[in-house]
Amino acid sequence: MRQAGRYLPEYRETRARGRDFLDVCLTPDLAVEVTLQPIRRYGLDGAIMFSDILIVPHALGQKVWFEEGAGPKLEPLRLIEDLKQLSPGAMAQALEPVYETLRRLRRELPREVTLIGFAGAPWTVASYMVEGGTSKDFALAKTWAYRAPEEFARLIDLLVDATADYLIAQVEAGAEALQIFDSWAGVWPEDELRRWCLEPIKEIVRRVKNRHPDIPIIVFPRGVGIMYEAFANEAGADALSLDTTVPLSWAREHLQDKVVLQGNLDPLLLVAGGEKQRQGTRVILDALADRPFIFNLGHGITPQASTDHVAELIEQVRAWRPGS
């Protein structure tokens, strides 16, 4: 999950210098700085580059902006003709600041800290592109996919191409692991989940691995419940990131012999803190951490999280030993 954010005073200070969110993502000086802030403060094992999944539609030429408190906004695509406004050819140039950020991070990060790149999965990115922002029920994007699947497939295919190229270029700029976020995967019946989420992710993983066979890829199909098992079996990823709702004993039994697991503390426990946070952390470690495991949150950290609670969490995770 994103490590920097409004819960960190140093991040709020950087943001207060008057730049908007997208500017921070696309200005290497600032993106490097905010990526390093949580590493300096907490000495984490991995550093995830500071960026946003909507960098891709921006780089494709769609108008994207962030309103404080209201989430992202996009000039929505609603018709198949609107796809003509996208310029895949211009993408590499537009994303150059991200690659520059990664190159600098590789130089500046301690050698033992893994540099993680990422992208949104095609369905999640497409949902923002069609809805023009976040959505309660994804009515426009889903209805388009149901009504004219061949049209919607053109958008998804375009994003498969763009995302695979983007992730390959991230590796070549220094990313040592990749994560693919399908944050809104949990809204589809099984057949559509396969068509619009699992298959596109599988194709991206295939293309990235074809070029860089050894790059570890983590997939986060948030909210897919029982279908986590299909992602473990079929996506071709090295690791799956579990959302907060996935029961640990089920994950251990059905997923952990197929992929490395990552997850899944409720980020709101970092607001509450105290015994509940310790206990929630403990049950995750006891259930999953005797095998290769990446401790993480089950969803993004909230602005209300306490920096002290984050410090306590990290201390507890570092101190944990199997059978302890």
Place this chain on the structure above:
Amino acid sequence: MRQAGRYLPEYRETRARGRDFLDVCLTPDLAVEVTLQPIRRYGLDGAIMFSDILIVPHALGQKVWFEEGAGPKLEPLRLIEDLKQLSPGAMAQALEPVYETLRRLRRELPREVTLIGFAGAPWTVASYMVEGGTSKDFALAKTWAYRAPEEFARLIDLLVDATADYLIAQVEAGAEALQIFDSWAGVWPEDELRRWCLEPIKEIVRRVKNRHPDIPIIVFPRGVGIMYEAFANEAGADALSLDTTVPLSWAREHLQDKVVLQGNLDPLLLVAGGEKQRQGTRVILDALADRPFIFNLGHGITPQASTDHVAELIEQVRAWRPGS
């Protein structure tokens, strides 16, 4: 799921008479009328009383109102002291119009149409009471539950009492089946899901069955994924309502020998219509309908649904035969 709604012109006409949503729920003339509208139009097998899960906080004395397009709003409860403002003793009187609606519906509905009553589950209702409306991440309600579980348990216990009493009174007013909606169950780790969703529902089912052993009870723990199995095993309900994301073969294998299933067509297919709707309907029937099964949507119908698509759906469901 709710059968009446803005997709029906006759419903929009009743609403246009200038009454607000809560008024429609609490005025038997209007609530009976809008309950009967979809039955008259479609000849459905069951009629769900027209109401809202937030009738309970309203009846407990919390200020509740509905802003068109913005969803429900409540004067939020944020402190344990705020619970003192609730008046469980006044509830039965405040809910009398609902019971009157049910008594009239029993007289007016054809004998073969099952009259269904319902209530929200304690967690879902509590989330609205604390957040003051819908929420993206339920940060206030969840943080309260994590930080002060004994306090939050007082709110949940109060709602268990209120909801059990309310459902028992619905049966006594003529409801022939009950549904409990835990629309926001899918946000908790396993332990908290058990404590705040499964256990309270189980206790409500126990109390209602204790008084009315033969009343069928349907539970809808929306979004709980793998934990549907725990609800099937432990809630004591006769039926489980599946959300759209539950894979059908998994439901058949893991749930259907324990409870009757209900569900789970994506309501957005009723916007799209056509072959996708027919195919989505067909796969549900083929997977689940050779055993006792209630065909339904996987979530509430949307205002954009087409009345013609609903008619086609009902025709297809009625015409289906095992092996056909």
